[in-house]
Structures are given as structure tokens and as C-alpha cells.
Amino acid sequence: MSVTDELIQANESYASSFSKGDLSAPPAKKTIVLTCMDARLIPSRFLGLEEGDAHVIRNAGGRAQDALRSIVVSQRLLGTDELLVIHHTECGMLSFKNEDLHAKIKEDLDADASDIDFLPFSDLEQSVRDDVEFLKDSPLVPDDVSVRGFVYDVKSGKVTEVK
Ligand SMILES: [Zn+2]
Incomplete structure (x- = not known):
């Protein structure tokens, strides 16, 4: 059985006890997590x-x-006004x-991706600050939207704000 088949089988049990079919599309907490x-x-956990x-x-x-397109759709069409960058x-x-x-792309696929910025970073906290600043400076994100940045620690499960 492929992993895809396993996942679809797991969904059968999820759907068998599903009771949240009446939710509306605009997020109840009006919030985006990036x-x-x-x-x-x-x-979600x-x-x-x-x-x-x-x-x-x-x-x-x-x-x-990379997320700006989705952020604009969320804010303009579905009413979100807070944003966490994690x-x-x-x-x-x-x-x-x-x-x-x-x-690697050249070697593996014989394709030229040299015009693509994959947005890697070398300083974790600075990458959070850069993304918060990018969103605050964007004319597509209104000034009254709360944008805050955080780091999630994969060892402890804890989220800490980056100032
Ligand atoms: Zn990652």
C-alpha cells in the first residue's frame, strides 16, 4: 500500500466521526499563521x-x-487582521x-533555475525580522494589521517572540 493509500484510509476514520460541516469560510479568530x-x-496542535x-x-x-498572494486573499476577501510569522x-x-x-537542479534535472530565489537564510531570528518588516512595509498589507514574529523550537515545542 502506498503512503497515499494509507492517508486516504486514515481519512475514512476522520470523516466517519466528523461533525464540523457547518463552519463558515472566514476564520473565526481572524488570524493568519505563516x-x-x-x-x-x-x-494547529x-x-x-x-x-x-x-x-x-x-x-x-x-x-x-512567497506567501504574499495567500495573505492578500485572506485579508481582503476573508477578513483576517492579525498575522503571526513563525x-x-x-x-x-x-x-x-x-x-x-x-x-543541484542543473545536475538532477538538467534545468536552469538560476532566476529563482529559493529564499534560504543564514540567521534564523533575522529571517523572522526580515519577513515581519517585509509585510509591514508592503503596500498590500494594511498598517492596522498586527504582524508579529516568532521562533518555534523543535526540541521543546515552545514558541518565542522575536523582537
Ligand atoms: Zn523549516
């Missing part, structure tokens, strides 16, 4: 979120530039540079 796709992070509470936007690193310790984005990945 974080990394790292498999060790399950934002470490932030106590339930179905319908928040938009969770994930990508490699939890980078804001990067994490031991993030894979700390482990390579653009040139490394460009070279």
Missing part, C-alpha cells in the same frame, strides 16, 4: 487551533514573499544557498 512546511511542526479558527499558510521556511530551529532553509540548489 510558517514552514517542516513536518515536525503541526501549527502547538497553537491550539481548531477547524475554522485561522488560515495557516505554509511554505519552505515560512517566507513572507520560523523554527533546525530549519532546512539554514542549510543551503541559492547557488547550491541551482547547481
Whole structure:
């Protein structure tokens, strides 16, 4: 059985006791959580979120530039007005540079990705500050939206604010 089949089987048991079919699409807590796709992070668990509470936007690193499209849709069309940027310790984005990945793509796929910025970073806390600043400076994010940055520790499960 493939992993895909396993997951779909797991969904059968989830759906068999599902009771939240009446939720509305705008998030009840009017909040966006932007974080990394790292498999060790399950934002709904470490932030106590339930179905319908928040938009969770994930990508490699939890980078804001990459998430802007979704953030604008969330804020303009679905009424969110708070935003948490959460990067994490031991993030894979700390482990390579653009040139490394460009070279690997060339070698593995014989494709040219040299015009793509994969948004890796070398300083974890600074990457959080950069993304908070990027969003606060963006003309697409209103000034009255709360944007705060945090680091999630994969060893302790704890989230700490970056000032
Ligand atoms: Zn990560």
C-alpha cells in the first residue's frame, strides 16, 4: 500500500466521526499563521487551533514573499487582521544557498533555475525580522494589521517572540 493509500484510509476514520460541516469560510479568530512546511511542526496542535479558527499558510521556511498572494486573499476577501510569522530551529532553509540548489537542479534535472530565489537564510531570528518588516512595509498589507514574529523550537515545542 502506498503512503497515499494509507492517508486516504486514515481519512475514512476522520470523516466517519466528523461533525464540523457547518463552519463558515472566514476564520473565526481572524488570524493568519505563516510558517514552514517542516513536518515536525503541526501549527494547529502547538497553537491550539481548531477547524475554522485561522488560515495557516505554509511554505519552505515560512517566507513572507512567497506567501504574499495567500495573505492578500485572506485579508481582503476573508477578513483576517492579525498575522503571526513563525520560523523554527533546525530549519532546512539554514542549510543551503541559492547557488547550491541551482547547481543541484542543473545536475538532477538538467534545468536552469538560476532566476529563482529559493529564499534560504543564514540567521534564523533575522529571517523572522526580515519577513515581519517585509509585510509591514508592503503596500498590500494594511498598517492596522498586527504582524508579529516568532521562533518555534523543535526540541521543546515552545514558541518565542522575536523582537
Ligand atoms: Zn523549516
